[in-house]
Each structure stands twice: as structure tokens, then as C-alpha cells.
Amino acid sequence: xxxxxxxxxxxxYKGGIGQVAYHYARLFYQKGEDPTVYTVDYDARESFDxxxxxxxxxxxxxxxxxxxxxxxxxxxxxxxxxxYPSFGLAEVVWLWKKIFKSKTKLIIFYHHDVVGSRxxxxxxxxxxxxxxxxxxxxxxxxxxxxxxxxxxxxxxxxYANAPEKFIELPFGITxxxxxxxxxxxLLNKYNIPADKKxxxxxxxxxxxxxxxxxxxxxxxxxxxxxxxxxxxxxxSGDLISNLKEQAKNLNIAxxxxxxxxxxxxxxxxxxxxxxxxxxxSIDKSEAFGIVLIEAMACGIPIIASNLHGVxxxxxxxxxxxxVTPGDVDDLHNKIEKIISNxxxxxxxxIQARKRVEENYFWDDIGDQLIKIYQSVI
Numbered sequence: 001x002x003x004x005x006x007x008x009x010x011x012x013y014k015g016g017i018g019q020v021a022y023h024y025a026r027l028f029y030q031k032g033e034d035p036t037v038y039t040v041d042y043d044a045r046e047s048f049d050x051x052x053x054x055x056x057x058x059x060x061x062x063x064x065x066x067x068x069x070x071x072x073x074x075x076x077x078x079x080x081x082x083x084y085p086s087f088g089l090a091e092v093v094w095l096w097k098k099i100f101k102s103k104t105k106l107i108i109f110y111h112h113d114v115v116g117s118r119x120x121x122x123x124x125x126x127x128x129x130x131x132x133x134x135x136x137x138x139x140x141x142x143x144x145x146x147x148x149x150x151x152x153x154x155x156x157x158x159y160a161n162a163p164e165k166f167i168e169l170p171f172g173i174t175x176x177x178x179x180x181x182x183x184x185x186l187l188n189k190y191n192i193p194a195d196k197k198x199x200x201x202x203x204x205x206x207x208x209x210x211x212x213x214x215x216x217x218x219x220x221x222x223x224x225x226x227x228x229x230x231x232x233x234x235x236s237g238d239l240i241s242n243l244k245e246q247a248k249n250l251n252i253a254x255x256x257x258x259x260x261x262x263x264x265x266x267x268x269x270x271x272x273x274x275x276x277x278x279x280x281s282i283d284k285s286e287a288f289g290i291v292l293i294e295a296m297a298c299g300i301p302i303i304a305s306n307l308h309g310v311x312x313x314x315x316x317x318x319x320x321x322x323v324t325p326g327d328v329d330d331l332h333n334k335i336e337k338i339i340s341n342x343x344x345x346x347x348x349x350i351q352a353r354k355r356v357e358e359n360y361f362w363d364d365i366g367d368q369l370i371k372i373y374q375s376v377i
Contacts, residue, residue, distance in 0.1 A: 001373060003028055003035045004077040006093060008064045008086035010039040012046050014204065014235075014261065016290055017111050020171055021083050025050050027366035033373075038073065038089070040065040057088070064088050071096050074104065079373050082108045084135065087127070094135040105376040108139040112287035112309075113154045115211065128154050140376050142166050145288040149309030153284060167372055170312075171290050172362035176268055179299035179353060183269040190257045192273075196230040197339040200274035200300075202262070202291050206237025213280035213305065213326065214239070215246060220280070220331035222250040229255065229339055234270050236261040271298040275345060276338045279304040282325050286310055297356040301348035303334050319352040 005025050009018035021037060028035040029050040041054035042065075053073075057065030066088035074080060074096050082093050097106055114124045136142060136158050144150040147168050150159045159166055187194055199221060203212050214233065221231050233243070233256065240258055247253040262270055271277065277295035279286070279302070287309040292302050302320035304310050314322055321334040338345055 001028075001033045001079055001377065002077045003033055003373065004074065004080045005035055005037045005083070006070070006080065006086060006089050007037065007039050007083040008089055010037060010052065012044050013042065016171075016288070017083050017086075019290065020109070020111070022048075023172065023362055024081065024369065025052075027362065027369060028373075031366065031370055033370070036077075038067075038070055040067065040088070055089075059088065061087075066091075068092060075100070075102065077104055078377055079105045079107060081373075082106065082139075084108050084110050085112070085114050090135050091131060094131075094138050097138045105140045106138060107141045107143060107373065107376060108136060109143040110136065110150070110153070110155055111145070112149070113284045115283050115285050133158060139165070141372070143169050143372065145170050146309045146312040148312050149284075149287045152308035153287070169365065169368060169372065170360060171288055171293070172360050172365040173290070173294050173297055173356070174362055176265075177271070177294050177297035177356075178268070179349070180268070180272055182273050186266075186269050186273060190232075190259055192230050192232065192257055195228065197228055197275040198230050198232050198273050199335060199339065200232045200234070200271065200277050200295075201279070202234040202267075202270065202277075202294075203279075204237050205233065205235045205239045205243065205258075207239060209237065210239070211281055211283050211285040213282040214243060216282070216326060216328050216331060217278055217280045218243060218246055218250065218252070218256065219328045220335060221255070222252050223328070223332040224336055224339075226336075226340070231256045232259060232270070232273060233257065234259045234262050267294065268298055271295050271300055274300050276300065276320070276335060277302050278331070278335065279310070280323070280325075280331055281305045281307060281310065284308065289313055293356055293360045296352035297360070299349040299353045301338050301345055301352060303331070303338070315351065315355055318348070319355055320348055 005021050007021035009015050011022050025035040025037050036051040038053050041056050055067035059066040064087040070092045247256050277300045279289050289310050292313045304314050305325040306322040323330045323334050
């Protein structure tokens with residue numbers, strides 16, 4: 001199959017959509033298919049075994065951009081895979097499909113709703129009302145990471161009216177995530193005392209990722225009564241100065257390490273430092289949480305917000321806990337429950353690794369992915 005993968009973000013940019021698009025293209029290539037990735041040219045490139053075409057933008061905002069030249073590329077393929085939201089690219093794909101009514105099949109992976117705030121929030125609401133339904137309905141097949149999210153997202157009415165067009169396929173991870181001893185050199189690098197119980201979060205710390213709720217995590221940690229904990233935040237972005245100021249005001253600045261962006265090969269070692277991994281996201285912009293399965297694969301208990309989609313990853317009271325989104329007290333209580341109870345941590349650790357082995361490795365998911373693409377031709 002000649003397959004186009006269309007995404008507004010792609011490695012080396014860190015983010016869930018780009019990582020999924022990368023693994024899809026990688027799996028297609030390794031299984032003998034012919035994938036080409038189209039993504040916005042944001043002056044950061046890597047080399048890949050498969051083809052990646054960077055599109056110059058006529059209008060650019062954030063990591064998205066309007067690239068009308070994509071219109072003339074699409075007729076080359078048997079299947080187009082669109083990762084949504086990809087503003088500025090999705091609209092071109094929809095227009096192409098509408099005008100040519102081509103035999104080329106369109107599969108849309110609906111990653112998550114886009115909420116936003118202030119001026120951007122108004123634009124997103126307009127898009128949700130007038131364009132998003134048309135884009136999604138134009139697909140021959142819609143993939144979602146969980147039916148739970150689809151049934152409670154902006155596309156819930158489309159799903160209700162045509163459930164046969166939807167397929168559930170979770171995200172995955174590679175086999176380099178597995179349990180191992182803490183890397184003491186990594187602790188020393190960041191001057192984290194080896195006797196501290198580490199609470200970890202990994203993700204974008206920029207304004208585009210406001211929904212990650214890291215400020216709530218800092219507030220929750222400030223309520224911990226004991227002194228034997230340390231918060232490790234892995235990621236980069238323009239919110240770091242605000243978060244550092246918050247920590248300073250709460251008198252816990254010395255108990256938080258901002259490690260910056262980690263290289264891919266470092267990620268497993270970062271997870272293995274933790275006694276608990278926390279994903280405190282606050283709204284439906286978070287739909288799954290690949291970081292949760294990465295942490296679980298390393299045998300780390302998890303705490304995540306009880307959001308549609310995200311909650312499907314957590315096996316409550318077996319791999320970790322769910323918390324009410326935005327509830328700092330609930331988050332604090334669950335964190336303390338895990339870091340103060342080694343027997344509970346051991347129990348969660350075993351079940352977390354088992355859950356990943358049974359559900360979330362890319363090799364197994366790749367076989368399903370190929371079958372799904374073949375089914376539409």
C-alpha cells in the first residue's frame with residue numbers, strides 16, 4: 001500500500017500526536033508498506049528510513065500551519081491517514097476529498113478534542129461547529145484510542161449515528177521500557193537525594209500544554225506532610241518560569257527538579273527513578289496519556305485524572321489511582337497513599353507491568369493497524 005500519514009507535528013517535536021504518527025509510519029515501513037509522512041516545516045528535522053516531506057506554510061500558528069500545496073500530493077496514495085487535530089492540513093484533505101471524491105480511502109485518527117481559551121478558544125469553537133463534523137464525516141474509517149473517549153468527545157453524535165465507521169486502537173510503546181534498578185548517576189546529575197521518594201511527571205511545559213495541570217501537581221505536593229519526597233518534572237516550555245515562581249511561593253522550590261527535555265534513550269531511566277508517576281490533566285484535551293503506559297511498563301504505579309479515555313489506561317486500585325480533575329486535595333491524598341506504602345507500590349508495580357504486556361506494545365498493535373488499513377481498500 002502507498003500510504004500518506006498527515007500530521008501537523010512530527011519528531012523531533014515532542015508530543016503525543018507526532019509520536020503516534022512516527023510509530024505508524026515506522027510500523028508500515030517495517031512491514032513492507034510504502035508510507036510517506038507530510039508535516040509542517042518548523043525548522044527541526046531528523047532522518048528516517050521512510051519518506052518525510054516538510055511543507056512550507058502560507059499561514060502558521062503554533063505548531064500548525066496552512067499548507068495548500070498538500071492538495072496536489074494526495075492523489076498518489078491508496079490510503080490517506082490523517083491525524084486529527086492537524087489544523088491547516090485537515091481542511092486541505094477534506095476539501096480534496098470533497099472535490100475529487102477519489103477512490104483513495106481516508107482514515108482519520110481522532111486523537112482528542114481541542115478546547116483552548118480566550119481568542120483561540122473562540123476559533124476552536126467555530127471550527128468544532130462548522131468544519132470538524134464535515135472533516136470527520138468525510139472519512140471512510142475513524143480510529144480512536146478508546147470508545148470511551150469517542151462517546152464523550154466532540155464527535156459523540158457522529159459516533160452515535162455511525163458506530164460502524166469507528167475502530168478502537170490504543171497507542172503503544174516499544175520494548176525498551178521495562179523495570180530496572182534506579183540509575184544513581186542520573187540522580188547525582190540532578191542532585192536528587194537517593195533516599196527521597198520521587199514523584200514524577202513528564203510532558204510539555206509550554207502554553208500549548210496548559211491542560212497538563214502541572215500547577216495542580218505542585219500544589220498537591222506542597223501539602224505532603226513528610227519531608228521524604230521530591231518532585232521530578234521532565235519537559236521544557238515557556239511555563240517553567242511560572243511553575244518555579246509557584247514553587248517558590250509555596251516554599252518547596254528546593255524539593256522540585258526541572259530536568260528539561262529528555263532524550264528518547266533516557267526516558268526509561270527517568271521513569272525508573274520514580275515511586276509514582278502522575279498525570280494530573282484537567283480537561284478533554286488529554287485523551288489517553290502515552291506517558292502512563294511508558295511508566296507502567298517500567299513498573300511504576302500511576303495516578304491520573306479521571307477523564308474520558310485516560311481512565312481506560314488505569315486499572316483502578318490495581319495499577320494506581322484515578323483522581324478528580326483539578327482536585328488538589330484528592331491528588332495530594334492519592335500521592336501520599338502511594339509514597340507512604342511500599343507494599344501497595346509493589347502490588348501496583350507488578351500489575352502495571354502486566355497490563356502493558358497484555359495490551360500496549362507497538363509490535364502487537366502494528367499487526368492490527370495493517371489489517372485495519374487493508375480492510376478499507
